[in-house]
Amino acid sequence: MNTPGTILNPVERLQVALADDMTAVNALIRERMASEHAPRIPEVTAHLVEAGGKRLRPLLTLAAARLCGYEGVDHVKLAATVEFIHTATLLHDDVVDESDRRRGRPTANLLWDNKSSVLVGDYLFARSFQLMVETGSxxxxxxxxxxxxxxxxxxxxxxxxxxxxxxxxxxxxxxxxxxxxxxxxxxxxxxxxxxxxxxxxxxxxxxxxxxxxxxxxxxxxxxxxxxxxxxxxxxxxxxxxxxxxxxxxxxxxxxxxxxxxxxxxxxxxxxxxxxxxxxxxxxxxxxxxxxxxxxxxxxxxxxxxxxxxxxxxxxxPAGRLRDILNDxxxxxxxxxx
The missing domain is CATH 1.10.600.10 (Farnesyl Diphosphate Synthase)
Structure with a gap:
């Protein structure tokens, strides 16, 4: 948590400006990464999704929608889509690169195995397409x-x-x-x-x-x-x-x-x-x-x-969000x- 008087960087300023939207995105991510039949899916996904990433890509989607005056809810689905795509690529990348660290923590393929990382990545790609379709755009x-x-x-x-x-x-x-x-x-x-x-x-x-x-x-x-x-x-x-x-x-x-x-x-x-x-x-x-x-x-x-x-x-359009994106x-x- 930022202490009083702390100067926030642009990512943190986006997180503050879009806090309600990001709360909705994170809730949707947790909901959609669940699996009734394969408990390993949420285990592997949670390890990476909840590892403290900045969520920069979904923040871009939310900021871009809001600076254009959007008042609906579909930007939340698109932001979650973007984060799922990103997480899926990270799971696959760590297998290809044989990496053992991601966001300062052991990679999923190291904690579980390569097969789990690849297949859970595939699951997240599938989930991302489901979310895209739900927007009707x-x-x-x-x-x-x-x-x-x-x-x-x-x-x-x-x-x-x-x-x-x-x-x-x-x-x-x-x-x-x-x-x-x-x-x-x-x-x-x-x-x-x-x-x-x-x-x-x-x-x-x-x-x-x-x-x-x-x-x-x-x-x-x-x-x-x-x-x-x-x-x-x-x-x-x-x-x-x-x-x-x-x-x-x-x-x-x-x-x-x-x-x-x-x-x-x-x-x-x-x-x-x-x-x-x-x-x-x-x-x-x-x-x-x-x-x-x-x-x-x-x-x-x-x-x-x-x-x-x-x-x-x-x-x-000019405004606070454009200023933050500029910074x-x-x-x-x-x-x-």
Whole structure:
């Protein structure tokens, strides 16, 4: 709980401004994650859903609907839909990545098993589609179902591009648009849609969510090479150990190629493509990134996408919620300061 005089960050301000709506969303999530015949479903789901996540994606849906003047209840169903989709992807991701920590806690696949994580993820996807249909909005169903497909596509693309030095920056951006920005964009767009707002406002909110999601993911990828483990909810250097081709690495490899640095190239081939990682390799990777300025350039790119998100908001109705969303774009990259 915040003490008197505490300055709230933008996520906390959204939580306060939308407290009643979020109470309804959380109640609906608990109701719909229940299962009469398979008690493991609520056990696995509750472990992740109730692990203290910020609920940023459903907050975007609620905020976008309210800033467009929506007074109904379907935004609650759409917000719960968004959280179910997100939780399902996390359950699947942890299996694919063989992760053992999520939000600072052991992952579901570690506590139960991979089969349970995959199948419960599938259950949540099914629940999300039930909720979408209940709103009666074909357009909202189209937006969120498209997002679900793009998310799956992005994960497969990441799987195909991982451990390959041939992965380019455009491919990386396509991956993070799928794994992160697609749901941010859809969560932001369905609010105006359910509120019956002008197409221009819905498009602006989609652009906001897309840019915000890209900025958010680039910042996360950069923090992996210098963030506090507690803040990340995972171990610093996990992406390196998992041989993921993120922006700082891609740019460091490109710099090595541009400078015909054969020794550097050989290092990246060994640790990324061959997976032959030794003690001290993470420090070497960091030294190479600093030498070529790829950490700084990646930081600049994250800030650029945050600026794009703020610019998109100029087309949406003014007010307190728009101000908070504007500050949120700064907040997702403030972690890099």
């Amino acid at each position: 074909l357009r909202a169903l189209h937006i969120l179902s498209d997002a679900a497909a793009v998310i799956a596509e992005g994960e497969v693309l990441q799987l195909a591009s991982a451990e390959s030095l041939a992965t380019t920056e455009p491919v990386y951006l396509q991956v993070i648009r799928g794994k992160t920005a697609a749901l941010f964009a859809a969560a932001s767009e369905v609010g105006p849609v359910i509120a019956g707002a002008d197409d221009a406002v819905a498009a602006a909110m989609r652009a906001y969510g897309d840019a915000l999601g890209i900025s958010f993911q680039i910042a996360d990828d950069l923090l992996d090479y210098g963030g506090a483990s507690a803040a990340l909810g995972k171990n610093t250097g996990d992406d390196f150990r998992e041989r993921k081709m993120t922006m700082p690495v891609i740019r460091a490899i490109a710099a090595a190629d541009a400078n015909a640095a054969a020794e550097e190239r050989a290092f990246w081939v060994r640790v990324i493509e061959k997976g032959d990682q030794r003690e001290g390799d993470l420090d070497t990777a960091l030294d190479l990134m600093r030498r070529h300025g790829t950490l700084e350039s990646t930081r600049a790119t994250a800030y650029d996408y945050a600026a794009r998100a703020r610019a998109a908001l100029e087309a949406v 949120l774009a700064d907040f997702v990259v403030a972690r890099l300061s």
